[in-house]
Amino acid sequence: MSLCTSRVRHAESDPDPAPDHRDIPIGRQSDDRARSKCRRRSPHLRRPHSRQETALFINALPTVSLLAAEGGGGFVAPGLEEFFPAVFLFEGTGFDINRIILVRILATLVLLLFLWLALRKATLVPGRIQSVVEMAFDFVRKDIAYGMLGKKDGDRFFPLIASLFFGILALNVTGIVPFLNISSNALIGMPLVMALVVYVVMIGAGIKAKGGLAYLKGELFPAGVPKPMYILVTPIEIVSTFIARPVSLTLRLTFNMLVGHLLLVLCFAATQFFFFEVGGISAGFGVLTLIGGFAFTLFEILVAVLQAYIFALLAAAYIQLSVAEDH
Structure with missing residues (x-):
């Protein structure tokens, strides 16, 4: 041909x-x-196209592109603009409130209200809600704090570990709450703040336990390593201890929640597109995307709990590495 x-x-x-x-x-x-x-x-x-037909086609391209941009082009996949909503309160004051900030405030208030209602009248024979809350706190205390830090240091740092676990969990599950539909941990700001808190506590605990110079010496010049190897080991320890730890805490939580939100939005946006814009036999694809959306919702609940657990566990592990005598 x-x-x-x-x-x-x-x-x-x-x-x-x-x-x-x-x-x-x-x-x-x-x-x-x-x-x-x-x-x-x-x-x-x-019959090749004439010059007039070619000219008409070229002139029509801007109009077709404009119609597609205005919503006439069919399905539009979710993008990063989902995570940068417009400000609707206190704009320009330094205390701007957008959808993400509102979700964080609501999640914090609901968590505090739930804990207050569950524990304000604690009894020796707990009710259902009190039992659930106590089981959750016992899990964090025994499996995370005591498991990583031992009983003495576990009791010292239990308030921090529990606050991280329940705070991250509350912020994560907002991604599946109707009318909120986004995890505020899908933006890097909140995970970064919590990672910096862990970073400061980690260094402070190490300095308090060993002294400033002894802590830095133990972190940068590990015992048992031949002195010539410090040329290679010390830069690696600097990156690993003081850069990689907070960065890994931040990015792991952020990207997991970001990807989960995009998958949910993609499934339910595709469902709406197939049902209400295409219709007909294509609605069968809408059924598939709807089932996928519910499946990803259940998976997102698991991810929300798992990421809260991993963050709290790594925070306890980093603190333990700082206060331990030999590591």
Whole structure:
């Protein structure tokens, strides 16, 4: 087909008409025969577009693009603009309130209210809500704080570990709450703040337990390493201890919640598109995306709990590495 097309183009590029077949050179006759043969094989080559049709098509492109941009182009996938909503309160005051900030405030208030209602009248024989809250606190105390730090240091740092666990969990589950529909941990700000809190506590606990110089010496010049190896080991320890730990805490939580939110929005936006904009037989795809949305919702609950647990566990582990004598 490419040989036929090249011959047709060569034949069409000659502006001189051919009034008589006998006056045409043999090479030109071969081109004409190739042209007619290619047109018989490819019907779409029989009537090439005129210049007027091409001009009309080119002039129509901006209009088509504008209609697509205004919503006439069909399904629009979610983007990062989901995470940068407009300010609707106190704009320009330094205390701007947008949708993300509102979700954080509501999650914090609901968490505090729930804990207050559950524990304000604590009894020796707990009720259902009190039992659930006590089981959650016992899990954090025994499995995370005591498991990583031991009983003495676990009791010291239990308030921090519990605050991180329940705070992150409350902020994570807002991604599946109707009308909120976004985890405020999907933006890097809140995970970064919590990672910096862990970072400061980690360094402060190490300095308090060992002294400033002894702490830095233990972190940067590990015992048992040959002195010539410090040329390689010390830069690695600097990056690992003072850079990689807070960065890993921040990015792990942020990206997990960001991807989860995008998957949920994609599934439910596709469901709306297939049901209400396309319709017909394509609604069957909407059923599939709806089922996928509910499946990802259940998975997002698991991820919310798991990420809160991992963050609290790593925070306890980093503190333990700072206060331990040999590590």
